[in-house]
Amino acid sequence: MTDHHAAPDGPAATGLTRPGTAPGPTGPDAAVRPGLREFIAGLPKAELHVHHVGSASPRIVSELAARHPDSKVPTDPEALVDYFTFTDFAHFVEVYLSVVDLIRTPEDVRLLTYEVARDLARQQVRYAELTVTPYSSTRRGIDERAFMDAIEDARKAAEAEFGTVLRWCFDIPGEAGLTSAEETARLATDDRLRPEGLVSFGLGGPEIGVPRPQFKPYFDRAVAAGLHSVPHAGETTGPETVWDALTELRAERIGHGTSSARDPKLLAHLAEHRIPLEVCPTSNIATRAVRTLDEHPIKDFVRAGVLVTVNSDDPPMFGTDLNNEYAVAARLLDLDEQGVAALARNAVEASFLDPAGKARVLDEIDTYASAWLAG
Ligand SMILES: Nc1ncnc2c1ncn2[C@@H]1O[C@H](CCC(=O)c2cccc(C(=O)O)c2)[C@@H](O)[C@H]1O
Numbered sequence: 001m002t003d004h005h006a007a008p009d010g011p012a013a014t015g016l017t018r019p020g021t022a023p024g025p026t027g028p029d030a031a032v033r034p035g036l037r038e039f040i041a042g043l044p045k046a047e048l049h050v051h052h053v054g055s056a057s058p059r060i061v062s063e064l065a066a067r068h069p070d071s072k073v074p075t076d077p078e079a080l081v082d083y084f085t086f087t088d089f090a091h092f093v094e095v096y097l098s099v100v101d102l103i104r105t106p107e108d109v110r111l112l113t114y115e116v117a118r119d120l121a122r123q124q125v126r127y128a129e130l131t132v133t134p135y136s137s138t139r140r141g142i143d144e145r146a147f148m149d150a151i152e153d154a155r156k157a158a159e160a161e162f163g164t165v166l167r168w169c170f171d172i173p174g175e176a177g178l179t180s181a182e183e184t185a186r187l188a189t190d191d192r193l194r195p196e197g198l199v200s201f202g203l204g205g206p207e208i209g210v211p212r213p214q215f216k217p218y219f220d221r222a223v224a225a226g227l228h229s230v231p232h233a234g235e236t237t238g239p240e241t242v243w244d245a246l247t248e249l250r251a252e253r254i255g256h257g258t259s260s261a262r263d264p265k266l267l268a269h270l271a272e273h274r275i276p277l278e279v280c281p282t283s284n285i286a287t288r289a290v291r292t293l294d295e296h297p298i299k300d301f302v303r304a305g306v307l308v309t310v311n312s313d314d315p316p317m318f319g320t321d322l323n324n325e326y327a328v329a330a331r332l333l334d335l336d337e338q339g340v341a342a343l344a345r346n347a348v349e350a351s352f353l354d355p356a357g358k359a360r361v362l363d364e365i366d367t368y369a370s371a372w373l374a375g
């Protein structure tokens with residue numbers, strides 16, 4: 001096992017991948033063709049599956065922990081590496097909620113959102129759909145109006161200052177039950193609260209013991225209000241959960257969908273109906289949803305003609321970032337620059353950006369790739 005922390009161009013030195021503990025090669029040492037990491041670093045990209053709180057970098061966590069010194073979340077980056085080492089998905093959620101506990105005021109929400117946008121902009125992310133769980137914040141006492149104002153204020157500032165366009169996916173934390181579903185649907189559909197940047201409605205948290213069909217009425221309400229449906233499914237349970245997401249929750253994209261690879265009919269359905277998968281390779285290893293990267297089914301998805309997008313999920317918690325996920329995907333799919341640019345185009349096409357916005361980012365990708373290949 002290589003020391004990932006020694007990699008010069010890797011993501012922040014936190015996460016599961018470190019000597020002696022990682023279940024497989026996930027991080028910055030993923031062998032890719034010479035020059036490909038540099039190409040990826042400058043490539044304009046869209047990120048479709050990244051969680052708001054799960055994007056809190058050590059820098060952001062330290063700042064929040066300094067505001068709230070009673071928290072059990074360590075602030076030292078080396079200690080965070082251990083803290084962000086998960087035994088299974090339930091342990092991941094437990095740690096995730098301890099970081100949620102650091103976000104206590106509307107100013108914390110604004111700081112987190114604005115700084116996450118800064119980290120995305122540094123990676124040449126032009127457009128991101130950020131999964132936000134408003135229930136977790138409102139139930140901890142943050143005023144709902146102030147919460148919406150804080151994310152919107154940060155969104156507008158980030159677009160003006162970094163040029164990164166942010167949109168929101170509000171997700172139900174399924175394990176928290178139907179009260180959380182009701183609350184999330186209310187916050188997403190009430191015209192007086194619903195933020196301008198909201199485009200979609202999701203479902204996150206553990207899947208085991210949390211059947212998807214019970215959330216149908218809430219997704220129906222969200223879709224009727226004009227939101228897109230993007231539940232997590234098939235991350236920690238089988239392909240039947242992905243079918244439920246499609247048939248009951250009217251999913252237009254699937255978060256993860258990893259277990260779809262076990263059902264050829266499902267793969268054919270996803271390909272035929274152009275339902276994209278939001279693939280997050282390193283996340284699947286870190287939460288132990290997949291044993292090793294070499295066993296990751298991304299290749300099966302591509303072979304079946306499914307529209308694959310590459311995403312980072314909870315990057316600092318998993319010791320990765322979007323650029324590294326593209327490098328991992330390039331290795332698993334044996335891609336060159338053209339292949340990587342095609343992945344970046346997939347994300348733009350699968351996004352909920354308006355047609356003019358899509359054309360602009362696609363054009364940027366083409367211009368960048370042509371200049372690189374010419375030069
Ligand atoms: N890879 C992932 N796959 C799935 N979800 C993921 C992933 N990454 C991040 N998340 C997020 O994890 C949270 C889980 C929160 C949760 O389960 C919960 C349970 C009980 C009470 C409360 C509470 O707040 O009171 C919250 C969600 O917010 C979700 O957005």
Ligand SMILES: [Zn+2]
Nearest residue numbers: 049232255313
């Ligand atoms: Zn996720």
